[in-house]
Amino acid sequence: MTPETPAREIPSTDIDPFSMESLADPFAADGAVREIAPVVHIAKHDYYAVTRFADIRKGLRNWRVFSSTDRPFYEDSEFRPRIVLFEEPPAHTRTKSAIMDVLGPKNLGWMGEYFKEQADTLVDKLLSEETVTADGYMDLSIGYVLKVFPDVIGMPEEGREALLKFGSAGLNTFGPDSEHRARKLAAGAEAVAWVERNIDRDALSPDGLGAQLYAMADEGRISEAEARDLVKTVFAAGFDTSTSGIASMLRAFGDFPAEWQKLRDDPDLVTAAWEEALRFYPPNRFGGRWTPNGADVDGYRLPAGAKVLMMWLGAARDPREYDEPDVFKIDREMPNGHLSFGFGLHTCAGNLVARLEATTLLRSMATRISAVERAGVPRTAINYQAFGHEYAPLRLRRA
Ligand code: HEM
Structure with missing residues (x-):
């Protein structure tokens, strides 16, 4: 847009x-x-949504324009510290490099070995008969992640289920006041005491990732x-996202059984399969930003001080970016990748750990299970900012 071109008027919607x-x-x-326009005013809450893949990706490149120091529905919360996610350089550079250091290559080797050992044990145990019915959420995703993730951080065994409620509450904070939100936050509040106790230096084992942060x-x-x-x-960012992502991936295989055969034929497709699962069912629905000085999006002008939702779940099915976006295709070409780990300055700090965790489980399953199919009606969890499955019934045939 040049200074002479008048900005297009941002359409408003009653869709909440x-x-x-x-x-x-x-x-x-x-x-x-997304199909209304690249930027839409959400009338009910007086916020703006950036809706399409290319515009979100472009916007996230410029953290000065789409700032993360404030966001829709923001209030201080015991579930979500401001560190990293709400920071910008120079503070962000220091804290993000610290956390990336711990969640990066120096720890991936031993974590990978541990993940594999646990994934193999879990899958072998589950396949007690030639054909078994299992819940992709509880039996596989939670069964695996609730063991390996707290273990590598160095959390105690006892009471770690608190992470389920804590994570779910954290991802329900960014939304309007409602009975739903109040219920989730109340459930999360029960978990806060456990979390507060177990993020203390003394509660963490000396050889885990938590202790490395204190070091x-x-x-x-x-x-x-x-x-x-x-x-x-x-604790807040790494658990619910991974468990949702893995359960959703398994549900997708249940709905598209031919994709499992592709994986059996070429188990090296595990990496691409996980990326496609993240695109197909993004565990995180949107990112919050604001525009301190306004912003241009494809000829539309967001005002200064606008609160913005970067709607990457909708963008994951944007037909302008992906062919047949509603089809789960593990060998899909994705030249621009996906936005499910965010993009730009705030790209997920734990993405390497999440990738390692999920692909290790998937590889273990792919070598042991010859067929996966749906075995009932799956159920998604109701959550403002997260998307995931709380029930994913599957029939698994032992190879
Ligand atoms: C499948 C699993 C995961 C998904 C889909 C996911 C998704 C995301 C997304 C979308 C963002 C960007 C938020 C924004 O820009 O507003 C983010 C940031 C972040 N994630 Fe993840 N995440 C996952 C796993 C993890 C794990 C395992 C950890 C830690 C162990 C983690 C730690 C973080 C942190 C610290 C940030 C903030 C980064 C920053 O602000 O620079 N995440 N994640």
Whole structure:
């Protein structure tokens, strides 16, 4: 847009992305908003949605324009520390490099071995008969992640199920006040005491990722309070997202059984399969931003101070970016990738761990299971910011 070109008027919609109807089918709701325009005013809440793949990706490249220091529905919360996600350089550079260091290559080797050992054990145990029925959420995703993730961080065994409620509450904070939100936050509040106790230095085992963050405080790289907040962020950001992603991937295989055969024929497709699962069912629905000085999106002008939802779940099914977006295709070409780990400055700090965790389980399953099919009606969890399955019934045939 040049200074002479008048900005196009941003259309407004009565579709409420946070209504119970939208939460029951966010792909339909966010897809409908996406097809109105690249930027849409959400009348009910007076926020703006950036809806399409190319515009979200472009916007996220510029953190000064789409700032993350504030966002729709923001209020201080015991579930979501401000560290990293709400920060910008230079503070963000320091804290993100600390957390990336711990969640990066230096720890991936031993984690990978441990993940494999646990995945193989779990899958072998599950396949007690030639054909078994299992819940992709509880039996596989939770059974695996609730073991390996807290173990590598160094959390105690006892009470770790608190992570389920804590994660779910955290991802329900960014939405309007409602009975649904109040219920989720109340359930999460029960988990907070456990979390607060177990992010303390003394509660963590000396050889886990949590202890490594505290060691950085000892070296003066970050403060003691920042180390504690980073451990809490790992608790908050890393559990629900991974469990949702894995359960959703398994549901997708149940619905598209021919894709499992492709994986059996070429188990090296595990990496591509996980990326496609993240695209097909993004575990995180949107990112919140604001525009301190306004922003241009494809000829539309967002005002200064606008609160913005970057709707990457809707963008994951954008036909302008993906052929047959509603089809789960594990060998799909994705030249621009997907937005399910975010993009730009705030790209997920735990993406390598999440990728390792999920692909290790998938590889273990692919070598042991000859066929996967749906065995009942799956159920998605109702959540403002997360998307995932709380029930994914599957029939698995032993290879
Ligand atoms: C499938 C699993 C996961 C998904 C889909 C996911 C998704 C995301 C997304 C979309 C963002 C960007 C948010 C934004 O820009 O507003 C993000 C950021 C982040 N994630 Fe993840 N995440 C996953 C797993 C993890 C894990 C396992 C950890 C930690 C162990 C983690 C830690 C973080 C942190 C610290 C940030 C903030 C990064 C920053 O602000 O620079 N995530 N994640």
